[in-house]
Amino acid sequence: MGNNxxxxxxxxxxxxxxxxxxxxxxxxxxxISACKNEKNARALGLPPILKAAPKGRKxxxxxxxxxxxxxxxxxxxxxxxxxxxxxALADVFQDRVDSxxxxxxxxxxxxxxxxxxxxxxxxxxxxxxxxxxxxILATPPHFRPEHFKEAVLQNxxxxxxxxxxxxxxGIRSLIASAKKAEAIGLNVVxxxxxxxxxxxxxxxxxxxxxxxxxxVSARAFWNQNHVWFRTREEGWDDMTYMIRNWNNFxxxxxxxILDTHVHNIDVINWFLGRPPESAIGYGGRARRLTxxxxxxxxxxxxxxxxxxxxxxxRQIDNCANxxxxxxxxxxGYTNCINTIWNMDGSIKWEFKYPKDSNGNDTNKLIIPPxxxxxxxxxxxxRTGEYVNQAEQTALSTLTAIMARTAAYTGKKVxxxxxYKSDMYLGPKEMVFGPVNMQFEVPIPGTAHxx
Amino acid sequence: MKILNSIRTLFTGKRAFIWLILAxxxxxxxxxxxxxxxxNYTSTDAYCISCHVHPVADESWKLSSHHDNKPGVIIHCxxxxxPPEGHGMLFAKAFHGAxxxxxxxxxxxxxxxxxxxxxxxxxxxFVYTESCTKCHQNLFPKTLTTEGENAHLSxxxxxxxxxxxxxxxxxxxxDPNNKHEHNTNxxxxxxxxxxxxxxxxxxxxxxxxxxxxxGTSVSFDxxxxxxxxxxxxxxxxxxxxxxxxxxxxxxxxxxxxxxKIEVSWDEYLEFFRATSSQGRKEVEENANVDAISxxxxxxxxxxxxxxxxxxxxxxxxxxxxxxxxxxLSKVTGKKYRLPTEAEWxxxxxxxxxxxxxxxxxxxxxxxEGFFKKIFGPDTTTINSYVVYKVNSASQTMEPSVVKAxxxxxxxMAGNVSEFCSDFYSPKAYYxxxxxxxxxxxxxxxxxxxxxxxxxxxxxxxxxxxxxxxTKSRVWLVTDPQMPKSVWWYSDCSDxxxxxxxxxxxxxxSDKK
Numbered sequence: 001m002g003n004n005x006x007x008x009x010x011x012x013x014x015x016x017x018x019x020x021x022x023x024x025x026x027x028x029x030x031x032i033s034a035c036k037n038e039k040n041a042r043a044l045g046l047p048p049i050l051k052a053a054p055k056g057r058k059x060x061x062x063x064x065x066x067x068x069x070x071x072x073x074x075x076x077x078x079x080x081x082x083x084x085x086x087x088a089l090a091d092v093f094q095d096r097v098d099s100x101x102x103x104x105x106x107x108x109x110x111x112x113x114x115x116x117x118x119x120x121x122x123x124x125x126x127x128x129x130x131x132x133x134x135x136i137l138a139t140p141p142h143f144r145p146e147h148f149k150e151a152v153l154q155n156x157x158x159x160x161x162x163x164x165x166x167x168x169x170g171i172r173s174l175i176a177s178a179k180k181a182e183a184i185g186l187n188v189v190x191x192x193x194x195x196x197x198x199x200x201x202x203x204x205x206x207x208x209x210x211x212x213x214x215x216v217s218a219r220a221f222w223n224q225n226h227v228w229f230r231t232r233e234e235g236w237d238d239m240t241y242m243i244r245n246w247n248n249f250x251x252x253x254x255x256x257i258l259d260t261h262v263h264n265i266d267v268i269n270w271f272l273g274r275p276p277e278s279a280i281g282y283g284g285r286a287r288r289l290t291x292x293x294x295x296x297x298x299x300x301x302x303x304x305x306x307x308x309x310x311x312x313x314r315q316i317d318n319c320a321n322x323x324x325x326x327x328x329x330x331x332g333y334t335n336c337i338n339t340i341w342n343m344d345g346s347i348k349w350e351f352k353y354p355k356d357s358n359g360n361d362t363n364k365l366i367i368p369p370x371x372x373x374x375x376x377x378x379x380x381x382r383t384g385e386y387v388n389q390a391e392q393t394a395l396s397t398l399t400a401i402m403a404r405t406a407a408y409t410g411k412k413v414x415x416x417x418x419y420k421s422d423m424y425l426g427p428k429e430m431v432f433g434p435v436n437m438q439f440e441v442p443i444p445g446t447a448h449x450x
Numbered sequence: 451m452k453i454l455n456s457i458r459t460l461f462t463g464k465r466a467f468i469w470l471i472l473a474x475x476x477x478x479x480x481x482x483x484x485x486x487x488x489x490n491y492t493s494t495d496a497y498c499i500s501c502h503v504h505p506v507a508d509e510s511w512k513l514s515s516h517h518d519n520k521p522g523v524i525i526h527c528x529x530x531x532x533p534p535e536g537h538g539m540l541f542a543k544a545f546h547g548a549x550x551x552x553x554x555x556x557x558x559x560x561x562x563x564x565x566x567x568x569x570x571x572x573x574x575x576f577v578y579t580e581s582c583t584k585c586h587q588n589l590f591p592k593t594l595t596t597e598g599e600n601a602h603l604s605x606x607x608x609x610x611x612x613x614x615x616x617x618x619x620x621x622x623x624x625d626p627n628n629k630h631e632h633n634t635n636x637x638x639x640x641x642x643x644x645x646x647x648x649x650x651x652x653x654x655x656x657x658x659x660x661x662x663x664x665g666t667s668v669s670f671d672x673x674x675x676x677x678x679x680x681x682x683x684x685x686x687x688x689x690x691x692x693x694x695x696x697x698x699x700x701x702x703x704x705x706x707x708x709x710k711i712e713v714s715w716d717e718y719l720e721f722f723r724a725t726s727s728q729g730r731k732e733v734e735e736n737a738n739v740d741a742i743s744x745x746x747x748x749x750x751x752x753x754x755x756x757x758x759x760x761x762x763x764x765x766x767x768x769x770x771x772x773x774x775x776x777x778l779s780k781v782t783g784k785k786y787r788l789p790t791e792a793e794w795x796x797x798x799x800x801x802x803x804x805x806x807x808x809x810x811x812x813x814x815x816x817x818e819g820f821f822k823k824i825f826g827p828d829t830t831t832i833n834s835y836v837v838y839k840v841n842s843a844s845q846t847m848e849p850s851v852v853k854a855x856x857x858x859x860x861x862m863a864g865n866v867s868e869f870c871s872d873f874y875s876p877k878a879y880y881x882x883x884x885x886x887x888x889x890x891x892x893x894x895x896x897x898x899x900x901x902x903x904x905x906x907x908x909x910x911x912x913x914x915x916x917x918x919x920t921k922s923r924v925w926l927v928t929d930p931q932m933p934k935s936v937w938w939y940s941d942c943s944d945x946x947x948x949x950x951x952x953x954x955x956x957x958x959s960d961k962k
Contacts, residue, residue, distance in 0.1 A: 153592060176599030179590035419607070420934075 041201070044208050047387065049198045051367070053081025053375040056382030061134040061159075062088035062115075062126045064147055066100035069161060070138030072370070073191070074100070077136060077159065078109070080374040088115035088132055090122035091139075092243060120430045123147050127154040134377070137161065140246040141254055141397075142426055145170040145177070148390070152181045159377050161191040163262045163397040164390065166254035168421040171398045178390035187386060189377040190393040192266045193369035196376055199338045199351045200267070206349055207271055211340050212329025215272055218309035220264035222323045226315050227256070229290045238435035239427075248291025249439065251426030255293045257283075257407075258400045261313035265403070266396035267325045267336050268301075268309050275399050276301035276309065278414040283407030285441050287316050292439040299403040311403060410444030423448075492543075498527040501554050506564050510623035518624075529585070530622050533578040546576065566844035568623065570941075573615050577622070582614040601928070608927070616928035616941065627755040650782035656705060656957050658858070664781055666720045671710035672951055673858050678703060680796050681803055683879055684915035688805055690812045694876040695915045702887045703796045707951040708789065711849040711860050712868060713774065715758030718766070721774050724781075742777045745770055745937035754943050756845045762866045762946040764846060768898050768920055770937045771869050771947040778949065785952035788871040791878075791899045791917075792889045793950060798863065798902065798914045800856030805913045806863065807855045808835050815909030827909065836864035838912050842905035846944075863902050863912040866946035870899040874919035897922060904944035920945075 041048075063074045066089050078084045086104060089111055091097045097116050104111055117125040123143075127135060127150050135151045137144055137160035144164050151158050158181070165171045181188055194200045207215070230245040246252035253259050269275050281299035288295055296314040303309060314321075325336040334340045338351035353362050367375070380387040402418040405411075427435055442448050491497060499508060511517055516525035532542050566572060583589075589602045605612050619625075647662040647669070656676075662669045679702050684695040725744025745766070752765040766774070771788060778786040789797070798807060805812050814828040817840060829840055835855070837847045842864075849860045862868075872878070873895025882889065891899065897920045903912035910916070925942035926934040939945065 172600060172603055173596065176590055176594065176596075176603060180592050180594070183588045183590055184592065420604075 039205075039209060041205060044205060046201050046205065047196055047376045048379060048385075049201065050372065050375045050379055053084070053378035054382050055082050056378075058083045058085070059133050059378060059381065060085045060087040060131055061136055062086075062090065062129065062132040062156075063100070063136045063138065064090045064123045064126060065137065065139030065143075065161075066091040066096040067138065070136065071100045071103060073136050073138050073159065073161065073374075074104075076368075076370045077134075077374045080371050081378050084378065085109070086111060088117075088126045088129055090117040090126040092118065092120055092122065094118045124150055127151055127156060133157060134159065134381070140243065140252040141258065142166050142170070142246075142252045145173040148174055149177045152177045152184075152186060155184065155186065157186050157377065157381055158188045158390075159191070159374060160188070160390070162266075162393055163254055163258040163400065164190065164394050165397055166251060166258065166401070167423045167425045168398065168401060168418055169424040171394050171401065172419075174394045175391050178388060178394065181390065182386075182388050185386065186388075187377055187380040188388045188390040189373055189380070190389045191370075191373060192263060192389070192393050192396070193373055194263055194267050194337075195270065195389070196373040197337075197369040198365055198372075199353070200336060202351050203334060203336055203338060203340065204271060206340055207327070207329070207334060207336075211332065211349060212327070212334055213331030215327055215329050216307060217328045218268045218272065218303075218307070218326065220261070220268050220309060220311045220325045222256075222261040222264050222313040223319060223321045224260075224315055224323065225317045225321065226287065229288075231290065237433050239430075239432045242435065245290055248288070248293055250291075250293050253293065254397075254401070254425075255297075255404050256315055257294075257297045257299075257311075257313050257404050258397060261297070261311065262396055262400045264313075264323065264325050265311060265399050266393065268311075268327070269396050269399060270392075271325075271327050271336060272303055272307065272309075274303065275395050275415060276303045276402070278302045278412055279399075279403045279406040280412045281311075281403055281407040282444070283404075292441050294407065294442070297403065297407050299406060301399070301403070405448060408442035408444065408448040409446070489543075492547075493526075493528040493532070495526050498531075501550055504562070504564060507623060510625065513624035514620070514622055515624075516622050525585070525622070530578070530581050531576050533580050534584045537578070537580040542578075563843060568619070568625070569844060570615060570619055573619060574613055577613075577615055579613045579615075582618075586614075611924070612927050627751065650784070653784070653954070654957065656953060659707075661782060661784075661951075663717070663720055663778070665724075668716050668720050670714070670717055672707040673710050675703075675706050675708050675793075675797055675857055677705040678796070678801075679885070680799060680801075682792055682795050682882075682915075684805070684913070688812070688913070688915070690816060690910035691913070691915065692917070694878070694917050697879055697882075699879055699882040700885045701792050701796070701882075701889060702885055703793060704888055705953050706789075706793060707953065708793070708797050708857075708859060709949045710854075710858060711760065712762035712866055712946045712948050713771075714760045715753060715763045716760060718763030718774065719758065721777050725773075725777055742773060742780065744773060744777065746935065752938060754845065760848050760850070761846045762861070764866055764943055764946045765939050766946075767922075767935070767937055767939055768869050772871075774947075775949055784954075786949045787952070788869050788947060789950040790888065790890050791870040791872040791901065792886075794862075794868065794870050794901045795914060797857060797859060798855060800859070802856065802914070805915070806832065806835075807914060808832065812910045812913055817908055818910070832909060836909075836912050837861065837905050838864040838903065838907050838909060839905070840909070844905065846905055846946075861902075862948075863914070864907065865905055866902075866944050867900040867904045867907075867918060868902050869920070869945070869947040870901055872899045873897070874899045874917070900945060906944050 061074070061077055061084070063070055063086055070091075074086045078086060086109065089097050089100055091100070097118055101111050101116060115126070115129065117123070123139075126132065134157045135147075137147045137151070137158060139147065141161075141163045142165075144160060148158060148160060148164070164174050178188065227247060229248050230241075232241045232245075236244065242249050242252060247259065279299050279301050281297060283294040283297040285294050286296070295316050297312065299311040301309040301311060327334050327336060332340055332342045332348055338353075339347060340349040342348045353364060354366050356362050365372075376387060379385065398418060401423075402413045402415065405418060405421075405423070406413045427437060511527075516530070532546070533539050589605070590599070594602070601617060605614075645667050647664050647666060649662070650664050651659050651661050651669075653659050656674050658671065658673045660669050660671050679700060681698050682701045683698045684691040685698050686696065688695075722745055725742050726746065752763075753761070754764070775786045775788060778784075800807050808831050810828075810831050815832050816822065817827045827840060832838070833841055834853050837852060846865055849865075852860055852865075854860045855862055870891075872891025873893075874897050875892045875895060878891055878899075900918045900920055901916075903916060903918070911918070921942075925939040925945075927941050929935050929938075929940040934940075
């Protein structure tokens with residue numbers, strides 16, 4: 001190859017000078033030999049599977065959003081490798097900061113009081129701390145774009161939970177911040193844990209190398225029992241109530257098609273290699289007691305080229321429940337997580353889970369994906385192997401927003417429309433007190449009024 | 451002899467071949483070095499300026515952010531005006547060089563219209579996106595604003611139709627009049643007018659009148675257009691016609707009033723002041739709703755810095771033009787609207803059935819074609835009636851510079867293209883066999899008819915039958931808002947409109 005390169009260079013220079021002399025010029029493209037080998041994990045952009053995050057410089061993280069998932073994510077972070085610390089906390093509520101701080105204190109990890117912040121601007125104070133290297137963003141998704149933007153401004157690496165926004169205005173802000181982060185080398189990992197699971201990753205590798213042929217259709221589902229809600233307590237103003245009960249208000253949560261089903265949607269986007277072109281769907285509300293969201297969605301995504309994906313999600317007790325994905329190819333099909341079948345139903349390939357200490361078969365990975373994703377972030381920071389998942393998760397979140405809008409309005413919604421939409425959910429200004437907004441349950445056939 | 455022989459052997463047989471190659475190599479190297487030097491030498495600012503005698507461009511470059519900036523970096527002529535190596539640099543250099551040599555020897559640089567050359571359409575021909583992105587590799591610096599984020603995301607999504615210049619036209623050559631921002635001072639009037647009309651004009655007879663806009667000091671002339679019949683479209687033998695102008699078909703038109711001139715900035719700004727809205731959400735278009743929600747502040751300068759006054763208002767969207775009519779109807783108590791395409795053509799013809807409402811042959815007037823480029827087109831007659839490519843200096847003109855058509859209407863042809871109410875279809879006339887009465891065009895469609903051509907048009911496109919169509923997507927390409935403005939086109943500077951007024955039934959008969 002070396003000789004050829006040199007030859008190419010001389011030839012190009014020679015041609016340039018001859019052209020200048022008025023002679024004819026025939027351009028010749030450089031021939032790059034295409035690699036026909038099976039694509040390996042790196043070529044497919046897959047994360048490394050690690051037993052633990054590598055050793056390296058001390059990393060200090062600040063947690064923004066000290067609820068159950070936030071506290072859990074912080075625990076996952078410190079457990080994923082050596083010399084990792086939580087040094088600062090921020091939450092809009094004092095009691096959330098206190099309870100989180102207590103849990104760390106019980107584990108003999110003290111977080112200094114001056115590094116704990118409350119209120120709507122607590123995150124800004126936390127991110128202004130010079131000795132915070134990483135921020136973990138785990139508030140309700142409405143706040144994510146603003147928090148991510150500030151984190152990038154303050155040069156912090158980021159772990160953030162999915163979904164990453166609740167509306168297209170937020171999505172665009174998030175994508176722009178993702179590009180800014182990339183430009184200055186800030187690593188970003190998102191909580192789409194299936195992308196960090198070894199079984200999913202290896203199944204993806206099989207499919208990407210043609211195990212089921214050309215992909216022709218898909219389905220994704222997240223059907224479960226009802227989820228938590230809070231009834232309003234005396235003394236809570238509108239804002240306090242909604243944030244305490246955030247999982248039930250669309251402007252804070254994005255509805256459960258974003259909150260949970262985005263995992264499945266993200267897997268389909270990942271395997272198909274693109275977001276859908278449009279969505280038509282149904283949804284409704286039957287059992288919910290608080291908030292303005294739906295109980296169920298059924299969406300038909302059009303991925304173009306004759307490929308469709310059926311997406312469904314429901315949160316009602318005593319129904320047929322289950323979560324997962326399925327993709328049909330021309331030569332077989334897969335559940336995306338661990339098995340590939342031939343067209344005749346025989347198993348073509350299966351992921352081998354590790355055996356337990358007694359040598360028995362299991363169906364579980366040793367390292368939970370919630371920890372693996374933090375290993376991935378720390379690995380990237382300490383080895384310089386750059387990672388930034390923000391845009392990909394933003395596109396999957398936007399896919400869910402497109403679906404939600406299709407169900408809420410009854411209209412067909414295209415990718416271009418939703419990408420450019422000026423939909424912004426929630427009050428313009430964040431202050432505790434009364435909120436002068438109507439929270440009507442969306443009615444298909446009418447515009448979404450949120 | 452022996453020595454001589456041994457020297458000779460050095461140059462004969464196989465050895466001669468080696469020498470030949472060696473000589474070739476030396477020549478080749480010399481070529482490369484000289485070539486490189488020649489490229490470098492012909493790429494210096496001094497070399498460029500030695501032929502390009504245009505002090506305006508030099509001065510504006512020195513004041514621009516590509517010369518006068520904090521880090522003290524100077525960006526040289528060829529860094530923008532040639533593509534980078536590997537992107538057709540030598541080809542572009544040869545192409546522009548040949549053009550420059552021709553211009554240098556055969557044209558007078560004083561006569562160049564540099565103002566026109568700075569316009570986007572022209573600038574795109576000699577500024578290269580690859581050159582911009584060669585230096586500006588990070589489109590998402592940390593300091594980028596939300597508007598910038600949206601604009602750059604949209605650039606990434608549609609690289610083929612947007613170039614950096616669409617938004618950053620003046621970064622290489624400073625223009626004090628052009629600012630890239632929301633123009634919130636737009637329409638703030640500084641002139642104190644003496645007379646403010648309190649009542650609109652009352653119309654009792656079918657005759658031309660001057661409408662007064664109540665609450666303002668603005669008035670405009672309306673011309674009575676009598677009812678009649680005409681042949682709409684162009685005959686197959688009309689020179690330089692397009693297929694969408696046929697088939698020729700008879701049309702009957704009811705009487706109406708039509709504005710003598712295109713809606714002027716004076717008129718349009720009154721609407722803007724009265725209705726402009728900060729929010730960009732559309733208010734439900736309900737006739738019962740009292741308040742009419744009008745345009746948001748425009749982006750940049752919609753008048754393009756050419757001046758306002760009686761020049762036609764431009765760059766408003768078709769929707770904005772319609773809301774203007776609605777507003778005008780409300781304040782005057784009459785029925786103003788956009789003309790139908792048939793009304794428009796009936797009015798421009800003013801009883802003629804020739805290509806133009808004045809004498810002349812499109813073939814002689816057009817500037818297109820090889821010989822025309824050398825000898826120039828015939829401009830007699832057309833010059834006094836139409837503001838078009840040849841005489842416009844690439845901008846709108848005041849109506850006073852042209853003569854009126856047989857009905858007394860000005861600038862029907864040229865100056866700015868005018869909106870009609872019809873949806874556009876290339877086959878719009880196909881269905882009309884017998885006489886049609888007041889046709890309103892296709893029932894459904896996306897884009898609308900525009901008529902008359904503009905200051906940018908060739909003579910063949912200002913013919914009475916020539917049709918054109920709005921291009922919403924292209925005209926909004928660089929609008930940095932998401933979604934794009936419903937009030938202003940960011941990328942079309944030659945569109946305007948003219949109002950018609952319906953004749954109240956109480957007005958008895960035509961005064962003839």
